[in-house]
Amino acid sequence: MTLTCFKAYDIRGKLGTELNEEIAYKIGRAYGEIYQPKKIVVGCDVRLTSEDLKQATIKGLNDAGVDVLDLGMTGTEEVYFGAFHLDVQGGIEITASHNPMDYNGMKLVRENARPISADTGLKEIRLLAESGKFKDVAVKGSTEKYNILPEFIEHLMTYIEPAKISPLKLVVNAGNGAAGHVIDAIEEKFKALSVPVKFIKIHHEADGTFPNGIPNPLLVENRDSTRNAVLEHGADMGLAWDGDFDRCFLFDEKGQFIEGYYIVGLLAQAFLLKQSGEKIVHDPRLVWNTFDVVEQYQGEAIQSKSGHSFIKEKMRERNAVYGGEMSAHHYFRDFAYCDSGMIPWLLAVSVLSETQKPLSSLVEEMIEKFPCSGEINFKVEDTQVTIQKIFDHFTDQKPTIDKTDGVSLDFGAWRLNVRASNTEPLLRLNIESRKDQNPKPIQTYVDELTQLIQA
Template identity: 85%
Template sequence: MTKLNCFKAYDIRGKLGTELNEDIAYKIGRAYGQIYQPKTIAVGCDVRLTSEDLKQATIRGLNDAGVNVIDLGMTGTEEVYFAAFHLDVQGGIEVTASHNPMDYNGMKLVRENARPISADTGLKEIQSLAESNQFIEVANKGTTEKYNILPEFVEHLMTYIEPTKIRPLKLVVNAGNGAAGHVIDAIEEKFKQLQVPVEFIKIHHEADGTFPNGIPNPILIENRDSTRNAVIEHQADMGIAWDGDFDRCFLFDEKGQFIEGYYIVGLLAQAFLLKQSGEKVVHDPRLVWNTLDVLEQYNGIAVQSKSGHAFIKDVMREHNAVYGGEMSAHHYFRDFAYCDSGMIPWLLTLSVLSETQQSLSSLVEDMITKFPCSGEINFKVTDTQITIQKIFDHFAPQNPSIDKTDGISLDFGAWRLNVRASNTEPLLRLNIESRLDKQPKPMQSYVDELTQLIQA
């Protein structure tokens, strides 16, 4: 029995050749089919050079397990999510390594209605069967047909905005040579039909699995210059950059400044509550004060969840929340089967820009001033749990209020911190925020104190 190391907490990811190859992809498809026995599932893949072959191997495995496959071609993850709740299918698989290095690939798996399959909800069973190789021969193999989901996906995206209310705007869009470009083109075409006065300035637009401009991951500071510079050069109203499978989008204001995902959560919560007050919004515990402030102002109800898409989606379903946001730029929507999307957030932001007649910088300026934050700081440590305990022991004499929803959050009134172990990498993740009205110390002094403590 071969141990498969590509199975992670939420998805499948591994080094090409050794941890993930066509043989392993075939077994994953075969195991998915045998365990869930769906009649039909939708399968897509990102632009990586190995993705198409891995996708075809997965499809062969599914067909051999008796499953019919709708092959969506080259897609972003959310197109597979959309297919999984929009078409008459019982699940979906996207072959993608998102923002991982060039020599990696992976998969994201969902069941009917795009419900996530993670370690707690079936991924371990798929792993065991793929490792044991104990596949049952079926009498009738499945079939495969190609299908273009794009027109229906774009129609769905249009339901989040009122096209007649969008004011003239100029957008810089940076697909990072990933999978987002074809959707932007289709939205641009739709806007022309509907006479929506939005101009798109496209950079790094063509899908190219060699990633000539680097792996698309705008959360890394060094990957933001091209978007920022284009916004300034073209005097655009907003810049948008996506990761490889475009399930995350990152926004830049009209000055080219990158806006932390934390403040976008507040902005999107506001967008929904302007339409319908009293709705529930799910947030993670890393940074919370701005989100709570927005929900108070616009009459929304806050629900806290552990970080990570499987947890957020479950909590949203349980509370029927209209929206859920993580500061890591994952945004989830009830009308999108509680899945995350990198297209809906910027469309909603267009709405808010149009309705308020304000610039993006002025919309988030107050939030950033009132609730400054450190952004997420990652530390490589030998033992995350020991380090978290050390931080707790250090601050315990100050009697902070304590929350253990995810890692540990300590609230001192004027400032708070959250520290947690990463679910996906051997890292300790630290977030700090403060309240301007409590006249705290400068943010850097908190960051310095914690950095010294963690590295000591």
């Protein structure tokens, strides 16, 4: 039996054929047999199939002799938190995040929430699950329900100084995913601490039928509801999450969606305002704004290959306080180097309070200095051939070349990064420029590259 649901970083597959309860049981059983943890945490998102897949996974773990703390309906980061905060040796979240309705999946971690990906154990789990040759254990594991939420909220509060938060009005859009219950708990905590933040909730109730569409704010068509609510209520900021809320998307008080690239600069600023000299890890797709902010606030910028396992590894190696990707994944040293969709907006609230500036002006300064294209995806026959074509086209302009991830070409006044997707047959292009050195609009370069790629 070949299992096609195993990907580079996690497990994702079409329900029924690629992922079902029988397969989930085998994955749980294989995880238990390979790592032999005494106890792990397991949670699931709001999808209609997630609870049944979770129970099958737990049965596999129990049959492998593993005790399980069932966290119930959770976002991925609540499982990560449980995996490093509690006396357990790993965790599994059942989630398909922003994938279509007929998909589900799993994210797996070891002790201290260390990620399990293709090169750190996922292949071995797949091979054992495919073979189905499991050893019998003398004593099966047990399962108990555990509410991690109060401890998780206490941890989140350590990223802000509640007494210093200014009066703010926030639109929060859980997209009917798993984020709502955490927002409710934060709201209660804020009331208890007299933090003057008002929440305006839209698409708030957890609903696995996703009546307002799959929560994925990266899709332009999914942004209107948050934008409109910000404008209607005169809010200071809008927040929207994907299904398992490990990614958080910000809108300013004018309802404008903020590119993930500039959020990296904003969060770097949040940490460096507290403690200069800290190290900030970033991906190579767009970099100039991050360099600028980190230098301005006396930090150290460190480049890493894109992808969570690379960023986490680099952060551990260099003891970085924060790592950010323009894809809206943000990683934190005090969160066991894991990504979180709750910590970023709390830090943004902190920066708004500290600077007493509206979000638009904080971000517009960055956009004005370093305009960017945002990530543009192209379907091409052969990604490597196309990358070489771009390389050859510009070689006589003698750009500075960096091959940390795909190819980055730096022309001084503008730069580009082009790379093959890790997960799809796509070529991903990012372009940025320095406004003070370059009067040309960014679209000029986008058009030139589009023509070249599609020729």
